[in-house]
Amino acid sequence: LLVFTDLDGSLLDHHDYDWSPAAPWLRRLAARGDAVIPVTSKTRAELAVLRRQLHLEHTPFVTENGAVVGLPAEWRRPGDPPPESDGLTLFTPGEPADALAARLHALAAEQGAPVRLFSELSDDEAAALTGLPPADAARARQREGSQPLLWDGDEPGWQRFCKVLEGDGLTVTRGGRFRHVMGRVDKGRAVRWLAARYRELHGRDARTLGLGDGPNDLPLLEAVERAVLIRGAHDLPVAPRQDALYRTGQPGPRGWVEGLEHWLLKDGPDKENGHE
Ligand code: 2M8
Ligand code: MG
Ligand code: MG
Structure with a gap:
């Protein structure tokens, strides 16, 4: 099973970024051989720290809402670009952040739009707005x-x-706190790309489950077989996939556990691992 998950407001608490309620299930999924794949608006620099803390060094990840896809050695294929010094192979289907900044400044000036870029704040301002420690x-x-x-x-x-x-x-698109601008990428395209890569490597389709709480997660939730919409900061109109979508009552990592249990305990402990 491939578990595609948003981080902020989903696996991590929206306010203090704690994931301890989800830790037992992270261990359980690892023991079952299921891959937990972060699909987030966070940056690769943030993910480098979190992948170590969450013990997700052997699964792929998606950062910046689909603009960056990172593959560990296990997910490489002949013909991929050479890995970086950290062993990860990177794909960047979007547009570079500095080019986006230049376009945003030009359009904002032309329109007189009152917009500021998060990347141009000071670390202290960014920390105050997000509740992250200044280094994060x-x-x-x-x-x-x-x-x-x-x-x-x-x-x-x-x-x-x-x-x-x-x-x-x-x-x-929109995350829990900010509005985000990218090139032609979204979380759903990245999820489909990774599911296709799994198929190429293993010769069969992966079972997929996705969890998210924000508007930026809707493409992700539409790209998976079983979706979990975690109660969050936004009231979301979701495409009517009622058979495949579970809405949690609880927010953050408790909702993450609630959604996982809804789908995984329903089939019994063994069925999910087999591929029929
Ligand atoms: C931003 O992303 C979140 C995700 O939903 C948001 O828009 O609220 C990003 O800047 C990310 O890099 C950062 O870690 C996060 C902190 O809350 O905010
Ligand atoms: Mg979120
Ligand atoms: Mg997110």
Whole structure:
């Protein structure tokens, strides 16, 4: 089973980033041989720390809402680009963060749009806005393929600016706190790409389960067989996949456990591992 999971507000608590309620299930999934694959708006610098802490060094990951896909050695295929010094193979299907910043500044100036880039805040400002320790906030500012935004205007103004960005070929989405701008990427495309890579490597389809709490997770939830929408900061209108979607009552890592148990305990402990 491939478990594709959002981090902030899902596996990690929205406010203090704690995942301890989910730790027993992370161990259990590892023991079953199921891969937990983070699919997040966070940066590769943030993920480098979290993958060690969560013991997810042998599974792929997706950062910046699909702009970066990282593969460990086990997921490589002949013909892939050479691995980086940390052994990870990187794919960057979006647009570089500095090019996005330049486009955003140009469009904001042209439209008189009251927007600031998260990557251009100081570490202390970023820490104050997110509740992250300053060292983690510094890693969150190291964008490679997306730009989280702060909008100082009203909602109709945002909707207008959004249309301008989308008209210029950019993708706009929302996490728990920020609005995010990327090239032509989203979490769903990254999930499908990884499921296809699994098929190429193993000669069969993977079973897939996805968990997320924000608007940026909707493409992820649509790309998996079994979806868990975790109660979060946004009231989300979700495509009517009622048979395949479970909405949790609890937020954050407790909701993550609730959703996993809904799908995995339902079939009995053994069935999920086999592939029929
Ligand atoms: C931002 O991402 C979250 C994800 O939902 C958000 O928009 O609320 C990103 O900047 C990420 O890098 C950072 O770790 C996170 C901190 O809350 O905020
Ligand atoms: Mg989230
Ligand atoms: Mg996220």
